[in-house]
Amino acid sequence: MRKKLAAGNWKMNGLSASLTEVSALIEAHPAPVCEVLLCPPATLVAGMAAVAAGRIAVGGQDCHAKASGAHTGDISAAMLKDAGASHVIVGHSERRADHGESNADVLAKAEAALTDGMVAVICIGETEAERDAGTTLDVIGGQLAGSTPEAATGANTVIAYEPVWAIGTGRTPTLEQIAEVHDFLRAELVKRFGAEGEAFRLLYGGSVKPSNATEIFAVPNVDGALVGGASLKAADFGAIIEALSQA
Ligand code: PEP
Numbered sequence: 031m032r033k034k035l036a037a038g039n040w041k042m043n044g045l046s047a048s049l050t051e052v053s054a055l056i057e058a059h060p061a062p063v064c065e066v067l068l069c070p071p072a073t074l075v076a077g078m079a080a081v082a083a084g085r086i087a088v089g090g091q092d093c094h095a096k097a098s099g100a101h102t103g104d105i106s107a108a109m110l111k112d113a114g115a116s117h118v119i120v121g122h123s124e125r126r127a128d129h130g131e132s133n134a135d136v137l138a139k140a141e142a143a144l145t146d147g148m149v150a151v152i153c154i155g156e157t158e159a160e161r162d163a164g165t166t167l168d169v170i171g172g173q174l175a176g177s178t179p180e181a182a183t184g185a186n187t188v189i190a191y192e193p194v195w196a197i198g199t200g201r202t203p204t205l206e207q208i209a210e211v212h213d214f215l216r217a218e219l220v221k222r223f224g225a226e227g228e229a230f231r232l233l234y235g236g237s238v239k240p241s242n243a244t245e246i247f248a249v250p251n252v253d254g255a256l257v258g259g260a261s262l263k264a265a266d267f268g269a270i271i272e273a274l275s276q277a
Contacts, residue, residue: 032228032229032231033064034065034253034275034277035188035254036257036270037066037190037254037255037256038067040070040091042071045074049081052264055086055264055271056081056085058265059268059272062271064254064275065087066087067086067088067089067151068088068089069088069151070088072113088114088116089115089151090115090117092120092139093110093142094106095135106142106146110148111146111147115148117188118139118143120136120143120150120151120153121136121140121153121177123197124197132176133176136176137177137178140152141179144181144182148186149185149187150188151188152174152177152188153190153192153235153256154173154189154190155170155173155193155196155235156169156170156194157194158195167210182223182230183226184228185229188230188232189230189232190232191212191232192234192256197235197258199237201236202236202246203236205245209251212252213251215232216228216232231253234254234256235256235257240273243269243274244277255274
């Protein structure tokens with residue numbers, strides 16, 4: 031039985047004053063049935079972990095593949111863990127696009143996260159051009175195979191399917207398209223990891239909102255969501271947590 035996961039990605043948003051949203055979220059949802067994770071900018075990881083006090087999980091949005099060294103501006107998985115994070119997002123499409131991260135880069139980052147005892151949230155997803163060209167399953171199959179460590183298990187790795195064209199656009203795939211991809215991902219994981227492949231949580235991400243969460247969470251093999259914009263406000267993210275708890 032996979033525990034559902036509502037994960038929020040604040041991206042490059044939030045100052046210390048924004049942590050009031052976290053207290054409000056925890057106050058309004060003191061005992062959610064699903065797991066809740068928030069990934070703020072690195073500057074807020076320690077502060078958010080202090081506010082969360084273990085009631086929700088806190089994660090980073092990226093990590094370097096190395097534990098330490100001459101990498102100005104970067105942050106390692108060990109540093110995020112030291113600041114109170116238990117999870118780290120790797121391979122978000124904005125990092126793949128803005129920083130030219132390849133599957134091999136994402137794999138190395140995910141391996142670093144696992145080495146430090148963190149949970150890696152590995153993001154994959156096709157561009158609109160790739161979907162239009164009918165290559166969606168080839169693209170995400172390649173990203174899944176190339177970005178997921180050999181040591182991955184359902185306990186230490188979460189896969190987030192995020193079509194690039196659905197992120198921050200208000201557009202979402204049809205429920206049938208989400209089902210097709212999630213069923214494909216499940217089958218690929220079982221092919222590679224055997225029975226353990228059934229244990230990986232598969233999140234859908236891309237314009238998830240309170241208004242569409244319930245129908246998306248009813249799709250088979252959708253074990254939760256990775257939420258960007260709607261995770262910034264306690265009221266919106268709380269409504270998504272409620273929808274997931276009832277799924
Ligand atoms: C994201 O960036 O991971 C994301 C899904 O963003 P949004 O929910 O804003 O589309």
